[in-house]
Amino acid sequence: MNSQTLAKLKILAAAAKYDVSCSSSGVSRKGAGGPGNACGWGICHSFAADGRCISLLKILLSNHCRYACAYCVNRADNDIPRAAFDSAELAELTLEFYRRNYIEGLFLSSGVVKSPDCTMERMLRVLELLREKHRFSGYIHMKCIPGASRELVRRAGRYADRLSVNIEIPSEANLKRLAPDKDYSGVYAPMNFIRQETEQRAEDRRKYASVPDFAPAGQSTQVIIGASDERDKDILRLSSLLYRGPRLKRVYYSAFVPVGGSDPRLPALSAPPLRRENRLYQADWLLRFYHFEAHEIADAEHPDLDLEVDPKIAWALRHPEFFPLDVNRADYPALLRVPGIGPESARRIIYARRCRRLGPEHLSRLGVLAGRARFFIVPALDRTPDINRLGPGRVRALLLAPPSAAKASARQLSLLRSSGNGLSA
Amino acid sequence: MRAFVYDRSFEGLLSAVFDAYALKSFPEILCGPADPPLPEARSAHRVEVTPEKPVRVFAALAKKLSERGLRNLILVWLSEEKGSDFLLFRFIRKIFDAGSGRGLPERDFGDPDVLAVERLARRVGRKAERYAGFARFQKTRQGVYVALIEPEHNVLPLLLRHFGDRFGDRPWMLYDVGRGYGIMRDSGNRREEFREVFLDERLIEGGGLRPDLLAEGEELLQSLWRGYHEAAAVRERLNPRLQRGFMPKKFWKYLTEFP
Numbered sequence: 001m002n003s004q005t006l007a008k009l010k011i012l013a014a015a016a017k018y019d020v021s022c023s024s025s026g027v028s029r030k031g032a033g034g035p036g037n038a039c040g041w042g043i044c045h046s047f048a049a050d051g052r053c054i055s056l057l058k059i060l061l062s063n064h065c066r067y068a069c070a071y072c073v074n075r076a077d078n079d080i081p082r083a084a085f086d087s088a089e090l091a092e093l094t095l096e097f098y099r100r101n102y103i104e105g106l107f108l109s110s111g112v113v114k115s116p117d118c119t120m121e122r123m124l125r126v127l128e129l130l131r132e133k134h135r136f137s138g139y140i141h142m143k144c145i146p147g148a149s150r151e152l153v154r155r156a157g158r159y160a161d162r163l164s165v166n167i168e169i170p171s172e173a174n175l176k177r178l179a180p181d182k183d184y185s186g187v188y189a190p191m192n193f194i195r196q197e198t199e200q201r202a203e204d205r206r207k208y209a210s211v212p213d214f215a216p217a218g219q220s221t222q223v224i225i226g227a228s229d230e231r232d233k234d235i236l237r238l239s240s241l242l243y244r245g246p247r248l249k250r251v252y253y254s255a256f257v258p259v260g261g262s263d264p265r266l267p268a269l270s271a272p273p274l275r276r277e278n279r280l281y282q283a284d285w286l287l288r289f290y291h292f293e294a295h296e297i298a299d300a301e302h303p304d305l306d307l308e309v310d311p312k313i314a315w316a317l318r319h320p321e322f323f324p325l326d327v328n329r330a331d332y333p334a335l336l337r338v339p340g341i342g343p344e345s346a347r348r349i350i351y352a353r354r355c356r357r358l359g360p361e362h363l364s365r366l367g368v369l370a371g372r373a374r375f376f377i378v379p380a381l382d383r384t385p386d387i388n389r390l391g392p393g394r395v396r397a398l399l400l401a402p403p404s405a406a407k408a409s410a411r412q413l414s415l416l417r418s419s420g421n422g423l424s425a
Numbered sequence: 426m427r428a429f430v431y432d433r434s435f436e437g438l439l440s441a442v443f444d445a446y447a448l449k450s451f452p453e454i455l456c457g458p459a460d461p462p463l464p465e466a467r468s469a470h471r472v473e474v475t476p477e478k479p480v481r482v483f484a485a486l487a488k489k490l491s492e493r494g495l496r497n498l499i500l501v502w503l504s505e506e507k508g509s510d511f512l513l514f515r516f517i518r519k520i521f522d523a524g525s526g527r528g529l530p531e532r533d534f535g536d537p538d539v540l541a542v543e544r545l546a547r548r549v550g551r552k553a554e555r556y557a558g559f560a561r562f563q564k565t566r567q568g569v570y571v572a573l574i575e576p577e578h579n580v581l582p583l584l585l586r587h588f589g590d591r592f593g594d595r596p597w598m599l600y601d602v603g604r605g606y607g608i609m610r611d612s613g614n615r616r617e618e619f620r621e622v623f624l625d626e627r628l629i630e631g632g633g634l635r636p637d638l639l640a641e642g643e644e645l646l647q648s649l650w651r652g653y654h655e656a657a658a659v660r661e662r663l664n665p666r667l668q669r670g671f672m673p674k675k676f677w678k679y680l681t682e683f684p
């Protein structure tokens with residue numbers, strides 16, 4: 001390592017930064033003699049100036065690329081500085097960063113250097129050095145190059161904790177248009193192959209004592225938001241299929257950042273659609289942890305997520321008939337549907353009510369966000385009328401009111417109650 | 426008002442519980458030996474710590490609490506928050522006195538003390554997780570990896586296993602600057618063998634060790650990390666407020682990436 005390393009590092013880190021996956025979670029193992037362990041909970045080691053978690057050394061082995069995907073900084077026809085790491089150098093850098101606790105491990109990706117297979121070979125050399133030579137047992141996430149051969153994907157799964165194949169563009173037609181060198185099958189074939197391998201190992205493990213791991217933290221993918229015209233309902237449907245079919249652990253959403261040049265195939269955005277990206281992540285949580293189905297969150301009638309309120313509130317506003325929910329009786333999945341109640345407060349409610357009946361005084365202490373939940377539950381909080389009495393429109397306005405206005409509206413509500421105009425009857 | 430005076434150790438607290446049940450008299454306040462005498466305390470009982478008392482109380486608790494409940498006790502103790510000792514005392518008493526109802530007494534979250542223990546324990550656990558990510562090790566000339574931290578709660582003991590696994594056979598040290606103690610694992614020892622260490626303040630400069638104590642090449646490594654950290658941010662998404670929300674300024678002093 002020398003002064004040139006810094007220059008390369010900066011180029012290749014900047015080239016990798018649009019790949020959003022930061023998670024180092026999903027696998028738990030003890031260090032086996034060599035340096036390192038991987039924790040079941042993802043550890044954030046730092047936060048970049050854009051507020052995103054830094055957990056892994058996220059880097060390209062090379063940002064030379066022969067492909068020309070319109071949405072990518074590294075496309076062949078983009079005039080940017082190029083660099084490539086030597087595999088031993090990158091392995092060493094990973095180790096040194098890891099020992100100082102800067103990172104949890106490595107997230108390795110690359111531009112397509114000669115062919116997908118040739119690129120994968122080079123990446124695998126880094127992984128081999130880390131695992132075989134240095135006995136590194138920290139976390140490794142490796143991106144598989146679309147179109148890579150099965151044998152190489154299989155080898156990658158031996159060394160990596162997580163594999164990913166990025167979809168990038170949610171629909172096949174748009175992918176063809178924006179990434180003429182890629183096709184859907186080049187993305188889905190390795191994805192399905194990873195799933196088969198994982199299942200095969202699970203099967204073998206039932207029969208034989210020791211079966212080597214295959215990507216024990218599963219696989220993930222990324223889709224770019226706003227570079228093409230798919231609606232949120234299409235994207236969420238795709239995600240839910242990916243969670244079910246190839247059993248992806250995570251789908252990441254990345255707001256499209258215009259990356260230089262003016263390509264007529266791309267929309268002219270003044271800023272990356274960050275709000276939309278955030279709503280998609282919230283919707284994704286609903287799919288993974290809140291027992292929601294994709295069509296409940298967005299459908300033909302509501303093809304895009306509501307940017308003003310989070311998708312759970314949006315669902316609740318569309319379904320007043322589900323409320324008010326009795327927190328002393330409702331089951332866990334039902335509690336999770338209440339705005340202002342999350343997995344932690346729902347669990348606490350269930351434990352606590354086994355010991356005593358819960359009144360309004362308990363709820364906010366248990367972690368329920370009273371400002372949101374009050375329209376949707378009994379016992380009523382602050383004697384707030386529920387959504388059926390107020391009507392979804394009014395509840396929406398109250399939820400959107402800024403905090404100072406919310407106080408005023410609380411006063412208004414108490415007026416409504418005392419004036420006896422039927423609302424609280 | 427009845428006060429118990431104890432030595433402010435965890436064993437002392439458990440001994441206080443032991444005494445209370447033996448005497449059938451429960452304190453309304455807990456004091457340390459150095460606290461000024463309380464005028465309103467009518468009587469004070471001095472808790473004597475024996476090897477046996479804490480062991481018996483802990484064994485009794487182990488029968489009543491889940492593993493998680495036991496861990497919560499430790500986490501609340503390590504919070505070193507004012508009044509957390511008396512909170513634990515009340516919590517333990519509730520656990521011992523609880524009848525056999527349908528729910529677990531340690532999860533009777535309608536009870537303010539039970540809930541307070543749960544919440545404080547979670548807070549301390551989360552803080553410890555943060556330091557698992559934010560501790561920054563520097564390599565010394567002797568080849569020891571040293572990290573300085575200055576945590577609000579006494580989370581250092583909670584991190585030993587994690588870093589022990591992580592470092593494998595390499596020597597390392599984690600040092601709590603505020604409390605003035607650290608734990609070190611020398612090379613050659615078994616992985617679980619730690620010793621307590623105290624550093625002369627003159628060895629510390631800013632958020633790290635004095636530069637002349639560091640290994641050759643350490644400077645370069647740190648500049649590489651700073652370069653990486655800077656390059657990893659997407660310019661179009663700059664959001665320093667979000668960054669500080671996740672990683673408040675008080676941590677920055679010890680973070681290599683912020684010179």
Ligand code: SF4
Nearest residue numbers: 065067069072075111
């Ligand atoms: S193949 Fe990958 S690196 Fe190359 S242009 Fe396409 S997205 Fe960018």
